[in-house]
Structure formats: structure tokens, C-alpha cells
Amino acid sequence: MRDELFCSLFYITVVTVLGISGIDMAHKAKNHSSPSSPEPASLQVEDVSANSNGPKTAEILIDDDQDDLFAEATEEVSLDSPEREPILSDGPSPAITPVTPTALISNRIEPKVIGVPSMFERSLDEVEEEAGGDLFDINISVSDPEKVGDGMNAYMAYKVTTKTSLTIFNQSEFSVKRRFSDFLGLHSKLASKYMHIGYIVPPAPEKSIVGMTKVKVGKEDLSSTEFVEKRRSALERYLMRTVKHPTLIQDPDVIQFLESSELPRAVSTQALSGAGILRMVNKAADAVNKMTIKMNESDAWFEEKQQQFENLDQQLRKLHASVEALVCHRKELSVNTASFARSAAMLGNSEDHTALSRALSQLAEVEEKIDQLHQEQAYADFYLFSELLGDYVRLITAVKGVFDQRMKTWSKWQDAQVMLQKKREAEAKLHLANKPDKLQQAKDEIKEEIEEWEGKVQQGERDFEQISKTIRKEVGRFEKERVKDFKVVIIKYLESLVHTQQQLIKYWEAFLPEAKAIA
Amino acid sequence: MLKEGKLFFEIYLHFSLLVDLNNDASLLIDIPDALCERDKVKFTVHTKTTLGTFQKPEFSVSRQHEDFIWLHDTLVETEEYAGLIIPPAPPKPDFESPREKMHKLGEGEASMTKEEYAKMKQELEAEYLAVFKKTVQVHEIFLQRLSSHPVFSKDRNFQIFLEYDQDLSVRRKNAKEMFGGFFKNMVKTADEVLISGTKEVDEFFDQEKTFLLDYFSKIKDATSKAEKMTRSHKNVADDYIHVSATLNTILYIPLSIPLSRHLEKLADLFEKLRKVEGRVASDQELKLTELLRYYMRDIQAAKDLLYRRARALADYENANKALDKARLKSKDVAQAQQHQQQCLQKFDTLSESGKKELTSFKGRRVLAFRKNLIEMAELEIKHAKSNMALLQGCVELLKSN
Numbered sequence A: 001m002r003d004e005l006f007c008s009l010f011y012i013t014v015v016t017v018l019g020i021s022g023i024d025m026a027h028k029a030k031n032h033s034s035p036s037s038p039e040p041a042s043l044q045v046e047d048v049s050a051n052s053n054g055p056k057t058a059e060i061l062i063d064d065d066q067d068d069l070f071a072e073a074t075e076e077v078s079l080d081s082p083e084r085e086p087i088l089s090d091g092p093s094p095a096i097t098p099v100t101p102t103a104l105i106s107n108r109i110e111p112k113v114i115g116v117p118s119m120f121e122r123s124l125d126e127v128e129e130e131a132g133g134d135l136f137d138i139n140i141s142v143s144d145p146e147k148v149g150d151g152m153n154a155y156m157a158y159k160v161t162t163k164t165s166l167t168i169f170n171q172s173e174f175s176v177k178r179r180f181s182d183f184l185g186l187h188s189k190l191a192s193k194y195m196h197i198g199y200i201v202p203p204a205p206e207k208s209i210v211g212m213t214k215v216k217v218g219k220e221d222l223s224s225t226e227f228v229e230k231r232r233s234a235l236e237r238y239l240m241r242t243v244k245h246p247t248l249i250q251d252p253d254v255i256q257f258l259e260s261s262e263l264p265r266a267v268s269t270q271a272l273s274g275a276g277i278l279r280m281v282n283k284a285a286d287a288v289n290k291m292t293i294k295m296n297e298s299d300a301w302f303e304e305k306q307q308q309f310e311n312l313d314q315q316l317r318k319l320h321a322s323v324e325a326l327v328c329h330r331k332e333l334s335v336n337t338a339s340f341a342r343s344a345a346m347l348g349n350s351e352d353h354t355a356l357s358r359a360l361s362q363l364a365e366v367e368e369k370i371d372q373l374h375q376e377q378a379y380a381d382f383y384l385f386s387e388l389l390g391d392y393v394r395l396i397t398a399v400k401g402v403f404d405q406r407m408k409t410w411s412k413w414q415d416a417q418v419m420l421q422k423k424r425e426a427e428a429k430l431h432l433a434n435k436p437d438k439l440q441q442a443k444d445e446i447k448e449e450i451e452e453w454e455g456k457v458q459q460g461e462r463d464f465e466q467i468s469k470t471i472r473k474e475v476g477r478f479e480k481e482r483v484k485d486f487k488v489v490i491i492k493y494l495e496s497l498v499h500t501q502q503q504l505i506k507y508w509e510a511f512l513p514e515a516k517a518i519a
Numbered sequence B: 001m002l003k004e005g006k007l008f009f010e011i012y013l014h015f016s017l018l019v020d021l022n023n024d025a026s027l028l029i030d031i032p033d034a035l036c037e038r039d040k041v042k043f044t045v046h047t048k049t050t051l052g053t054f055q056k057p058e059f060s061v062s063r064q065h066e067d068f069i070w071l072h073d074t075l076v077e078t079e080e081y082a083g084l085i086i087p088p089a090p091p092k093p094d095f096e097s098p099r100e101k102m103h104k105l106g107e108g109e110a111s112m113t114k115e116e117y118a119k120m121k122q123e124l125e126a127e128y129l130a131v132f133k134k135t136v137q138v139h140e141i142f143l144q145r146l147s148s149h150p151v152f153s154k155d156r157n158f159q160i161f162l163e164y165d166q167d168l169s170v171r172r173k174n175a176k177e178m179f180g181g182f183f184k185n186m187v188k189t190a191d192e193v194l195i196s197g198t199k200e201v202d203e204f205f206d207q208e209k210t211f212l213l214d215y216f217s218k219i220k221d222a223t224s225k226a227e228k229m230t231r232s233h234k235n236v237a238d239d240y241i242h243v244s245a246t247l248n249t250i251l252y253i254p255l256s257i258p259l260s261r262h263l264e265k266l267a268d269l270f271e272k273l274r275k276v277e278g279r280v281a282s283d284q285e286l287k288l289t290e291l292l293r294y295y296m297r298d299i300q301a302a303k304d305l306l307y308r309r310a311r312a313l314a315d316y317e318n319a320n321k322a323l324d325k326a327r328l329k330s331k332d333v334a335q336a337q338q339h340q341q342q343c344l345q346k347f348d349t350l351s352e353s354g355k356k357e358l359t360s361f362k363g364r365r366v367l368a369f370r371k372n373l374i375e376m377a378e379l380e381i382k383h384a385k386s387n388m389a390l391l392q393g394c395v396e397l398l399k400s401n
Helices: A002-019 A024-032 A040-050 A056-063 A066-079 A082-088 A101-108 A118-132 A179-198 A209-216 A220-245 A252-259 A274-292 A300-350 A352-431 A436-514 B006-014 B065-077 B080-084 B096-107 B114-147 B156-163 B168-179 B190-197 B203-252 B258-330 B334-399
Strands: A136-148 A153-165 A173-179 B027-037 B040-049 B058-064
Touching: A040 A136, A056 A066, A056 A153, A118 B114, A136 A220, A153 A209, A153 A220, A153 A252, A173 A179, A173 A252, A173 B190, A179 A220, A179 A252, A179 A352, A220 A252, A274 A436, A300 A352, A300 A436, A352 A436, A352 B334, A436 B258, A436 B334, B006 B080, B027 B065, B027 B114, B040 B114, B040 B156, B040 B334, B058 B065, B065 B114, B065 B156, B080 B258, B096 B114, B114 B156, B114 B168, B114 B203, B203 B258, B258 B334
Parallel strands: none
Antiparallel strands: A136 A153, A153 A173, B027 B040, B040 B058
């Protein structure tokens, strides 16, 4: 804790001095410093400290024009601490460290990233205001899945195209090639940086060993094509959700992911890698902690919200299951309609009454068109309705995770208080003891420790308040977004249903005169 | 008693497998009522007649499915009717499907909300009712085909069936003992061989034979495929129930007002959509699946006629051979000759009446297909328009918010 404060203070001093050299530097910096270069750390830190005009005081920030606001935020964030560097390399995700429970907690709260010192908060607030408006102009598409390599080492490369007017990016339109593990790597980094301080990080699409294996061995059938399309669509939605988040879009990892032509391979995302196993162990440890932490909730808002999300989770999963059943039955309907169409055609051929024969053949054609219709409707059922629900089931898990982080933060604060109490008791004991030679040394030590733990208690309280504040904001944003999201997607889905009915009317109206013509 | 609900009347009106039945005022038959006791269905057969052959002008009797089968079998066994298409026997009432579904529903009750369970139960009850109505109709149509036929309407056993105010089960047992189910026990598959094996001189029957054999297998396949298609439709309608129910449950969770409103509209929409989809499925079943199923059985009855004619031809050819043999041996020639003449006559009568029957059968079939296909197309259009109105209404509401 202390280290962090010291570092920040140092940098603020240095940079303020540099900052006096003028605002123009900032503009230049904005255009030149590209955190997207794969060259690690040192280069970037140099760039930043050389060019930026640093984190001014909040007041000055307000005066800047909106474009600069973004630039400042980016640069300020990168200025944060040199520990930033590892994030951009392909080293193991910082959160994955020693396994013992207490060590876990303390390591997680390592101040490597956006400790969001309060002076930067203003800018982020303003950024978030813009999030509601048109200034958040960015669109990402994931396309052109391409198989690279052969056999079990093969993988799918996707083209990620970004179109934006935001100035944190170097260009307004650009593309890169990414593979699935790159996306997982990005999510892993973002989760380790932001989740423990209360940000709801959009979850990445799920892995599928079966699906991917089929693609690798070159099975060019319908199911592997569908799998690739499902994944492509999921990756696109994932990125869009991520960049819509005002804090995440400024994260250097996100920017690098979107812009950089080369990305260090994220091996730590593999399920069976060392990092992967540590992740699993961490998850298990989390589950245990969750059960043992009994938090005194003083804030009714949190209690209510947690309950709401719990209920929502349950019901959404049920709804998702119902819609998945619908997709399945709609596909069956399509297959059965096609089967009937073929049968009706055969019947028409067999029919010896000419007019009836023709009508039956027409019926067969209508049913064939209808089977196509059902097939398309099943896609809409899936890609619009079912996937929306699936995404939200996963998002809510992320939201619940963030509430858990708050609990952990509280717990750490409480632990610090307990420790402080212990140290005080120990001090009291020392004062009553009768060992004069060791006494002074011990008293001094204890005094130092007490100071240390007092600091930790204060930090714990601050962290707890901060995470509570962040979560409130994040939940508010989440609730706003989901209404928009839901409305847009559901309208699209309903329109697909309308289209199906329109086509049905068309087909049957065309058939009717044929039926009437039977004489 | 049959539940006189809206569903009842609509199914009745939509169920028109045959046309121009029950028009002859001299003998009007209908089944106004039926009672379902566990596995047994008791039909109330109501007759109104101006014919003097009956004791009263109007009367009703209670009959079971087995009684209909008895009647059908006696007609089949009657030599004089060999040249006629015997109307196919109504199939046994089959409540297996809704009963199984009801059982499954009972098992899954715990995992559903009260409303969801109530709606599913409602759907199943409607399905049960639909099966019930279908079986009543198909039994009714069997009787109406007999009553509107110049020959069958005069059948003695038919009269007994309509009039005899006691239980027919005693008669049924006697009949079984008398005939021993002779024709029924014969291997039915043999008729295919017999029909196709016999060389056909008559062009009409040659064409009919080719046509009926092929058509039967095609219509049988079409029936089963139509059945599968209708079942899938019902599954989709059921899924809409679950979606609507879960959306309603979500509304209990405190959400923002705009989101609640959206979800409410969506829940309401799916509830309405499922009703329409349910109707699409049941209309398709009645107009298409049932049509195909009925005519599949009718085609079988026509094939049976061909079989009987083929047998008569075989008998005639055998009688010819016997006559030749008798002539050679100069023994019992007159007898053999008489037998041969009888066979020939029988064959000729059969062929003549058979030709008439098959021709009118084609006409009947074409008319029924026409009527049902038109009605199906019209209903599909009607339901699609309802669906569209519901959907567009909802889209408008969502967009306007």
C-alpha cells in the first residue's frame, strides 16, 4: 500500500514538471505514442514520460476539449506505474500467483494497474457521460474465418475490423487477424485488472474442445460451419460489449488487441497450461472463501441487488433452456416439413387425376419453401434470442463475481482490523512485561507494526468504499445497457418472425388457386 | 357427455373428409353424443328415417367401437358385396398420445410455475378433446357412407346395428364363431402377389391395379410424414408456453420500468402466439394428416376389391381347367360346366360393379382432396395473418417506448 502511494506521488511530481512544457506536447503524444507496438515496456514508458503533459489537476482536465479528455485518460493511466509493462507482454496474467488463500487475496490487490487514484476519476466520469451520447462511435466486426495450419495445430483466424472516430486509436478504420486464444487472453488480462476493483468485465465466449477439434481435422460439414459461425458471432458481440465500456475501451490491452498487427501469443489461456490449472485452483479457493465469509451487510442496496441478480440468474437460465428447446423443435419442424414435401411430391407423381396431381406437386413445392423458412427462423431463434439470453446468463455471472470481490475486499479490511487489534494487544502486553533489555526493541517493532496495520486498515476501508462505489456505477450502467440491448435484439427477432409469417401468406396465397383448380 | 366448447364446434366444422354425405333424407345418421369411460368409448348412434323397413322414424342406440368392427366384418364376409368397396373400418380410439403426455406433465409439475402447469394442462385437455372428436367423426363417417350407399343402406346387419336396442356383444360372439374370421385370417400380403401376378386383359383394371398399388404405398408414407410434421408444430407451440411463463416469472423480480414493460409485452405476445400456432397444428392435422390417413384406408378398401376380383378370376380359370379335365375324362361335365358358368358370372358381376365403384371412388377422392386442400390453405393464410398482426402490434409497442 505504502509503496503504491509513494510511486504515484513520485510520478505526479516528475510529470507536473514536465507538464509545464505545454499542452501541444499532449496533442503530439496522442498521435505518436502508440501502445500498440509489440516492443515491450521500456519503449512505451519512455514515450509517455517524454511526451505527455501528464496528469494535470482535475480542473485543467475539464477545460480540455473532449478529444483530449480521452488522450489524457489514456496517458494518465499508462503513467500509473511501471508495473504496467508486464500486462502488454505475454507473461502470465498477474493475478495468477501463489495459491494459499491469504496470499491470494493480498496478491490480487497488488496495485499494478488502475488503482484509479482519485485525481483521475473526474476524467473517467466525464468519459462515462459521453458513453451515453453519440461520441461513443465505434463499431467492430469479426469476419472472414480462415483456417490456418493443419491437423491438431490448426486454428481459425478471424478478421477483426474496427471503425471508429475515437482519437485513442491511430486510424479511423483498421483490421487485424486474431485467433480465439487471443480473445481469451484479452479477457483474462482485463478480468485480472478490473474485476477485483468492481468493474463488470464482459465474459469471453466459451471454449469448446469438441467443436474445435472437428474444425481442426478438416470436417467441412454443416455442424462445423455452424460452429465457426456461432463462434464468430459470439466473438463480435464480446468485443462490442467490451468496447462499449468507457473504462475498458481505453485499456492499452484492448487498444493493442484491436490495432496491433502482431500480438504475443496468449498461451496462458490454454486449459491445461500451468496458468490454466492455477486458474482452476483459484476458482475453487474462491468458492470456499465465498462460503466462509459472512459479511455484515450494512448497505441495503447491495443486499437487494444481490438477491435480484440471484433470481434473475435462475430465471434467465430457465428461459435460455426453453429457447434452446424452441430452436431444436423448429429445426425438427424444418426437417419434417422437408420430408413431407418429398413425400407429397411422390404422391403427386403417383396420382392419376391430372389436376389433383398438379395440385399435389404444387403442395410439395410450397412445403419445400416452408421448410427453408423454418430453417431460417431457427437460425433467428438461435442467433438473436437464444444467444442474447446466453450472453446475459454469462454477464450476470460476471456481475455476481464482482459482488463477491466486494465481499473479499470487505473481508480483507476486517482481517486487517483484527490484525491491528492483535498488535495493539501485543503492545499492551509488552508494556506490562518485565524484560528491560529486550523491551525497547520489541516496543519499537510493535509500534512499527501497529503503524503498518493502521495503514492497511485505512487502505482496506478505502478499497471497500471504492469498490462499493464502482459497483453501484457499474450496475447502473449494466441495467441501462441491458434495456437497450434487449430492445434492439428482441425487435430484430420479432421482425424475423414477422417476415416468416409474411412469406407463409405469400406461399399459401399462391397455392390456393392451384387447389381451387382441381376439377 | 362431450364438452360443448368452442373447440368442439370448430373441429366439427373443419372436419370434412367426405363430401355429399348424409344428404338423403330417407336415412339420416349422426353421432351427437359420446361418453368416455376409461378406455371404452360409448357412441350414441342417432337415426332419423322415412323408410318403412325400420320400426320407428327416429331412435338412438349406444354402441362401442367393437360393434362397428363387427358390422364392417360382416359386410366384408358377405359374398354379394364382393364387387363393392367396403368403407374402411374406423380405427380404434387411441388416447395413448395425450395420456402419455399428461403423465409426463404430471412428472414435470414440480419444475413449472402454477400458471405454466395450468396452461400445459389446458393444451393437453384440448388435445384429448381433439382425439375424442376425431374418433367420433370417423365412426360417424363410416355409418354415413353406408347409409348413403344404395346397396349397403339396405343391409340387414346394418339395420340391426342401427336399431337393436340391446347390447350387441352376444351377436358379435356368435358371428365370430360362424365365420371364424375367414377372410381376416388370410394372409393379407398375399393379395399384393395375387393382384400383380394375375395377367390383366381389361385395360381399365390394369391401370387401376398399377395405380392403386403404387398410390397406396405413397399415401401411407405421406400420412406418416404429415403426422411427424404436425407433431413438430405442436412442440413449437408448447415451447412458446414455457417462454411466456418464464418471462412472467421474471417480472416478479424488481426491474427498471422500461425493461418490465418490454418483458410484459413479450410474455403476452408469446402467450397469444402459442394459441395461434396450436391452431395451425391442429388445423393442419385435420385437413391434411387426417385426409391422407382416411384415404389411405379407403385405398386399401379399393385394393381389397381388386383382390376379391382377382380371386374370382383365379376361381374362373380353375373352373375352366376343371371343365377341360372333366371333358377329357367325360365325367361330371355338366356339373363342371355349371360351376364354370357360375364363376364366370360372378367374375363379370364383380368386374362390372367394381368398375363403377372404382370410378366413383376416384371422383369422391378428388373432391375431398380439393375441399380439404382449399380449406387448409385458407386456414394457413388466416392464422399467418393473425400471427402477423400480433407480432407487428408488439413491435410497434416496443419501438414506440
